[in-house]
Amino acid sequence: AQKVTQAQTEISVVEKEDVTLDCVYETRDTTYYLFWYKQPPSGELVFLIRRNSFDEQNEISGRYSWNFQKSTSSFNFTITASQVVDSAVYFCALSENRDDKIIFGKGTRLHILP
Amino acid sequence: GAGVSQSPRYKVAKRGQDVALRCDPISGHVSLFWYQQALGQGPEFLTYFQNEAQLDKSGLPSDRFFAERPEGSVSTLKIQRTQQEDSAVYLCASSQGQGGTMRISNTGELFFGEGSRLTVL
Numbered sequence: 046a047q048k049v050t051q052a053q054t055e056i057s058v059v060e061k062e063d064v065t066l067d068c069v070y071e072t073r074d075t076t077y078y079l080f081w082y083k084q085p086p087s088g089e090l091v092f093l094i095r096r097n098s099f100d101e102q103n104e105i106s107g108r109y110s111w112n113f114q115k116s117t118s119s120f121n122f123t124i125t126a127s128q129v130v131d132s133a134v135y136f137c138a139l140s141e142n143r144d145d146k147i148i149f150g151k152g153t154r155l156h157i158l159p
Numbered sequence: 160g161a162g163v164s165q166s167p168r169y170k171v172a173k174r175g176q177d178v179a180l181r182c183d184p185i186s187g188h189v190s191l192f193w194y195q196q197a198l199g200q201g202p203e204f205l206t207y208f209q210n211e212a213q214l215d216k217s218g219l220p221s222d223r224f225f226a227e228r229p230e231g232s233v234s235t236l237k238i239q240r241t242q243q244e245d246s247a248v249y250l251c252a253s254s255q256g257q258g259g260t261m262r263i264s265n266t267g268e269l270f271f272g273e274g275s276r277l278t279v280l
Contacts, residue, residue: 049201088248090202090271136201145190145254146215147269149201 047072049139049150057156058127066122066153068137074098076142079113079120084134084152096120124155132157161185163272165251171278172241180236180275184253191234192269193226194250202250208234241279248274 048071058064070079081093094104096113104111108125124131134152164183172178184191190209194202195218204218210231219226223241228234238245252269 051201087273089273090250090252090269092268092270095268138201144207144215146204146207146218147192148204149194151199151201 047074047077047139047141047148049137049148051137051150051153053153054151055154055156057158059158060129061126063123063125064127064155064157066124066135066137066155068120068122068150070118070120070137070139072139072141074141078140078142080138080140080147081111081120081122082136082138082149084136086133090136093122127157129157129159131155163251163253163270165249165272165275167275168273169276169278171280173280174243175240176279177237177239178241178277180238180249180251180277182234182236182251182253182272184232184234184251185270186232188253188255188270189231190254191228192252192254193234193236194252195220196248196250196274198247205236205249238277241277243279246277246279248276250274 050069052067077098079096083091083093094111101113101115110123112121132155134154136149136152138147138149140147163185166181170178192207193205195205196202206219206226207215208228211228223239225237250271252271254269
């Protein structure tokens, strides 16, 4: 069965610090897809990134970067030089190749303090 | 419309009442999902439509929950005889995904509405 674990329930850092959000996943499929979504206070989930299981290259997009390690079944998300606007709940998610259902972790609430 | 629209944004129901939650997906989007998000939790999958066909309803928690999308656009999630444990935010999401290379798995992008917050007293 597929499962996503985000062990950090809540993190607080001071603005401009770097912060890493952890994500560990479980799946029996060899082909699968990993996602990160952001949920700001307005409640609307915003897509950030998708990786497929065959592409272990790390990705950087501005202040955001993602580290995908199949050996440890992890897909961690780092925000560099955090800003107050980064405050939100961040969800890691997984989809197996067999269907289009996306399974979400419980989320990490990130507070960036001014 | 410009985005996924859900109504009502807030609904208070007395235990035992029936409720209906509406989702207007992005025009032309083939796939539509419903998720339930309890307070402090991640979204939990309820059901999935491709056009008017309900392809997966494995996440519906009981037979009190029913979803439809009769014309392949607007969808309604109905909850009969609401219980307190049904209190949650119900999120609707849509995607262009329609199988093949346009599957969610390949594009990754679900467009979510702001949700309907249901409180059952």
